[in-house]
Amino acid sequence: MKWMEFSVHTAQEAVEPISNILHESGASGVVIEDSNDLVREWNGAEDEIFELSQEDYPDDGVLVKAYFPLNSFLKETVEEVKQSINDLLQHNIDVGRNEVTLTEVHEEDWAQAWKKYYKPVKVSNFITIAPSWENYQAAADDELVIELDPGMAFGTGTHPSTVLCLQLLEKLIKGGEYVIDVGTGSGILAIAAAKLGAKKVEALDVDETAVESARSNSSYNHTEAAVTVRQNNLLENTKMKADVIAANILADIILRMVDEAYERLNTNGCFITSGIIASKKDEVKKALLQSGFAIVEEQMIDDWVALVAQKK
Template sequence: MKWSEFSIHTTQEAVEPISNILHEAGASGVVIEDIADLVKERSTVLGEIYQLDPTDYPEEGVIVKAYLPVNSFLGETVDGIKASINSLLLYDIDLGKNHVTISEVNEEEWATAWKKYYHPVKISEKFTIVPTWEIYEPVSSDELIIELDPGMAFGTGTHPTTVLCIQALERTVQKDDKVIDVGTGSGVLSIAAGLLGANQIQALDLDQVAVESARLNCKLNKVQNVVNVSQNNLLDGIEGPVDLVVSNILAEIIVRFIDKAYEVLKENGTFITSGIIQNKKNEVKEALQNAGFVIEETMVMEDWVAFIAKKK
């Protein structure tokens, strides 16, 4: 089978929304080549990371790559992707060079490309993300392993916004909690909540491809008995009360359902939000406070922000 590699030269700020656009267009995954990864200092407290090859990275900015099947609709799909990316300018998102290239690869090369970029990474005190093809031995008895295959959905669980959410979940989830994961994507946050002891998790996503992917990943990690994955627009029609709501999506989307999140939470319930670029931080913070939330912690990683807020 032939695949088309869609590559766009952009900025760190645009990585998350562009990844989402590519996912919604049917991409099986994204590869992120960020020049900043070569020079930033990394903590070794959580275990390390592998050697990066400078030749894989642009001289500046970020390159986001996705793989689309070559079919009769490819031209229309590519045009739609370009239009959606350009529409991000309406949200004041810096697209940088916004230079698109398209090339063709065969299935074997596509599969090899994924494995080149994806290795076990310890992302918190307890959690390690492991690709399904890697053999990994836990280094401690309380280490929690999340197995993911990036061929199932965009995202490998190691983007800063996902890491922030998982670290926040690790601090807040209690045994037998009821949790809602809004915009579940690959299902990684629901899986983390289930492994931490939550016993009733609603994983919601508007995209049916993400729903199926999240279901597969939940089965892979043996949490399908506590995670119910369904297609839904944000929190529309969802009722509480629940102990925790978590969402890792664009700031512009988060502010649209903050009031509903407050409504479905129990008293003293927790709302974890991420996917927030630094220049949108105050907008989300103000919306949370206006809805009645008290922000207990602001977490930062690179250019990204996450909030842990309480319904008081």
């Protein structure tokens, strides 16, 4: 089968919304090539870090690549995607160069080529993310390995916003907590929470493909006893009172759920918000404070911000 690679040269701020646009348009895979990955300082010993090749990355900005089957609807799909990306400007999202290129590829080339970007990475003091096909073995007794197969439709867990969430979960979860993961995607945050000792985790996502992926990854990591995955729009129809709510999604979506997150948390419970580009930080903080939260921690990697807000 033949596929069309849709590649857009954009800015970091637009990576998440463009990835979402591509996924909702029927893309059967998304690959992110971020020039900042070449200079980012990764945690871990030298023998744990995979050396990246500069030839695989753009000189600046980010390349977001998606794959669509070659069919009679492709032209219309491409035009709709381009228009949706242009519409991001109306929300004050920097789309960078916004240069689109189309390349025809064969399925066997695509299925293998993207995997060269995905190697085991230690993202916190205890958590290592590894692709399921690498057969990675923990280097220490206290190392928590999360093995993922993102199915070429979700991130590999090393995006700054995801790393920030994982690091904050590691700080907050001591054992026995009730956790809600909003917009679970591949299920990585829910799996991490379970491995860190959470008693019960609800992993929620509005997308059916995400629900299937999260369930599969949870089962692969033997966390299905603690993790329940279901299709749900944000926090609607959730009844569980949580000690921790994690939302690694866009700032504009976080703003819509702040009040509901406050209601769903137990007293002294924490709301981890990530996926926030630096220019949106103050707006999110203001909304959290207005809902009654206290901002107790703020972390940043590159231009991405994560906040911990506590219900007093």
